[in-house]
Amino acid sequence: MIYSNKVLEHFKNPKNVGEIKDADGIGEVGNPICGDTMTLYIKVKDKRIKDIKFQTFGCAAAIASSSMLTELAKGKTIADAKKITRDAVADELGGLPPIKMHCSNLATDALKKAIDDYERKHK
Amino acid sequence: MIYSNKVLEHFKNPKNVGEIKDADGIGEVGNPICGDTMTLYIKVKDKRIKDIKFQTFGCAAAIASSSMLTELAKGKTIADAKKITRDAVADELGGLPPIKMHCSNLATDALKKAIDDYERKHK
Amino acid sequence: MAKKSIYLDNSATTRVADEVVAAILPYFTENYGNPSSLHEFGRNAKAAIDNARKTIAKTINARDEEIIFTSGGTESDNIAIFGAAKARGAGRIITTKIEHPAVKNTVKELENEGFDVVRLDVDKEGFVNLEQLESAITDTTILVSIIHANNEIGTIQDIEKIGNIVKSKNPNTYFHVDSVQSYTKIPIDVDAAKVDLLSMASHKIHGPKGVGALYVRDGTRLSTLQLGGPQEKNKRAGTENVPGIVGFAKAAEINMADFYKHTEKMTHLRDKLIANIEEKIPDVILNGPKGDKRNPNNVNFSFKYIEGESILLHLDLEGIAVSTGSACSSKNLKPSHVLAAIGLPVDVSHGSIRFTLSRYTTEEEINQVINILPGIIEKLRALSPLNKSN
């Protein structure tokens, strides 16, 4: 498993780690393939993601993807955040080993679920 | 194929090599197993092997067995010479690799044939 | 490789001993003959592998001609299992649920081909169920294949007891032992344990990679897998790896020479590492037994709420090399079948780390692991959604 430097950076020092107690939306996903799980919290203001935090149980790729996703989503409008793809996450990380691509899926799925949760609660 | 020193000695400097032009008995044998062939010449006087010579087309074991056999037979009475076994030849050589035991057979067979030849001609 | 690296992955492979390198070198550039050649170069090479055979045979109370050299542990396992099965034609094969893939996948293939396979359960420390074994052995049982010391969790099976059960139930059943992890760490006597086939690998004992051995009890019928020249008494064709064989024998010799010294040192450091992890880190599970039924070099812990590859990589960043039974780190993303067999839930097995020591492991190295590990575990747990205390 050869990870890019970018992956290793985000793995060593992940951004936006933790829980948001009064989150506006929460997304929880489990990875049926390898058992990784992730929880994503968002705080929304003026249709923009003002704050975002995550907790991940998973490998370096899962942690780095989670961290990168939160960086990409932070400050974006909900509409724009919805457009973040798993490939975008992987690309920003300088690529992921093919067998680990599902890890960036996990992160984008968690974001989608958090936004769904937010929209359900705030419609 | 590890040969004893005694085999190598007889192989390097075989005794009693050559032809006896006026031999009293000649024995020629071919080895069906590997294709070796041997010709043995004896000169007999007073029922004793006075002279003995051989020519061998074969491996080190065949050459050494031929040489050793001639050494063993030389000077013996015909009756005693008949008693030389292939094991005796091999033992005198300090043993032969199992796969090469047939080579000492070749030598004793050639001697038997030479004695037969002598006895046929001189009965 | 940074000088200060701490290598604790000795069940994956080991550093070649300096004495072994010295023993190998002349066979590269001086005595480089082919053992099949009749000239002096060839005879020297032949003598070298004959000596090596003698050395290896002595370590397990076998006779020289019962040792054949292979390319490694996997090939030894394949020759033993495929070789025996194909020679016997049909019947039952009994093995365990905690075999190395070299045995597991070989047996699976034979099952696909129609052999009747029984896989014995193990208890939560990884010990084979001997009653189940006894009742599984039938008249049609051709082979029992058991891993001696497990490569993941270190559990040592009682091969003497197993051998006696096998042979008293059906003396025609061959008994194969995969001793790749136990060889030169746990005493083995093929006669006492009634073993017919025993697999060994050089690179697990500070010998070179690319060479192994298989003990084949005289009279055991084995179909030959690799065909070609008449090497290794027609049991394994191909030019012999002379330098590798010489190095393997040297490694075995070194390990056996100070057997108790090096196994006692490993045992001490192993137990120190276990005790300290249990003391300093909450929510851990030791996989495998404690005490003298555990391979002297093996420590395996599950760290709850976090994932093994992440622990491994953090340790790696600190220069500490270990391995994991995590699904994420395996090429098929499946969790360890060994951890599953001892009843570990998937999420827990996901966070398992194996530390495997060698004769070269020092007390300072273990101390450093003890210092560094708790911080890493804490840091990763802070990230985890599973951690209740978050």
Added chain:
Amino acid sequence: MAKKSIYLDNSATTRVADEVVAAILPYFTENYGNPSSLHEFGRNAKAAIDNARKTIAKTINARDEEIIFTSGGTESDNIAIFGAAKARGAGRIITTKIEHPAVKNTVKELENEGFDVVRLDVDKEGFVNLEQLESAITDTTILVSIIHANNEIGTIQDIEKIGNIVKSKNPNTYFHVDSVQSYTKIPIDVDAAKVDLLSMASHKIHGPKGVGALYVRDGTRLSTLQLGGPQEKNKRAGTENVPGIVGFAKAAEINMADFYKHTEKMTHLRDKLIANIEEKIPDVILNGPKGDKRNPNNVNFSFKYIEGESILLHLDLEGIAVSTGSACSSKNLKPSHVLAAIGLPVDVSHGSIRFTLSRYTTEEEINQVINILPGIIEKLRALSPLNKSN
């Protein structure tokens, strides 16, 4: 080994090059990781075998991922032939009467299992009958396996012509080339020759024993023989012989770097030895062709009326290492099937000697052989009952 020994048995095996030893050493005691391990030791080992794969691939115009590493030439041949046959299930296999036992005995086993085998004749110089080949290829033909340079008599088959015949008659037929003796001595381009499978061995090219490679064209269906871990893309299980692989690639690199220089030197010395033997010794037969269709390192003569093992041992006593096709020297006491295939009578093949040169062979060494050999032949002929002039 006496310093002054003259080693002319380089088709049996070769001296490991000093540069190769230097390349290997760090992988014994520094970068000793297992390529499957995720930590730095493992990643370094993985990088090393990936680089080696690239190096080997380049030498035959293949892609990296088409090279798998094995334990030697015999294993490569076995994987190619058994692997292809088992993947295809049934059909015709075409080979020649002059294959190495690693191919010959593998094909024989498949014939016993029910495959339809055709063995092509060769002419008296050892060239395959191409018309016979063309007419033998049917719709059911699954594999054609041809030795590139013959190991006994050095005959080089025209694999480009053969590959084109094979693929134009039946594009679904796999084409396997045993290039163990030709690799890095004769240019090989797997695309130009339409080769699907190609066997190579390290120890024939000044690399270490215990390692080889098989080229497997992308898309070729091969059944896996050795089961276990997922190494070598599931085509060959077992911990990779990292130092061996690194050494093999280094050897290939060295040979390819001065390809023309070393093959031209060997060719010159080969032809000098041939010319001198023909001139100085009566009643000799050169086996194999002359000129550029002969492997640059191979000289093979039959010395009438005398036996090969005896010649070999006399040369050995003078420090000259050669090999023989004599029945006496083979473990089954059968004369060489290659010499029989070129029509040599048994008694003549009995007296055949192979001299095989390497990049290290010097003019002085060849001169010394030329000086010593005639006396030995004469001495043995004086012993021989077959020698008409006696």
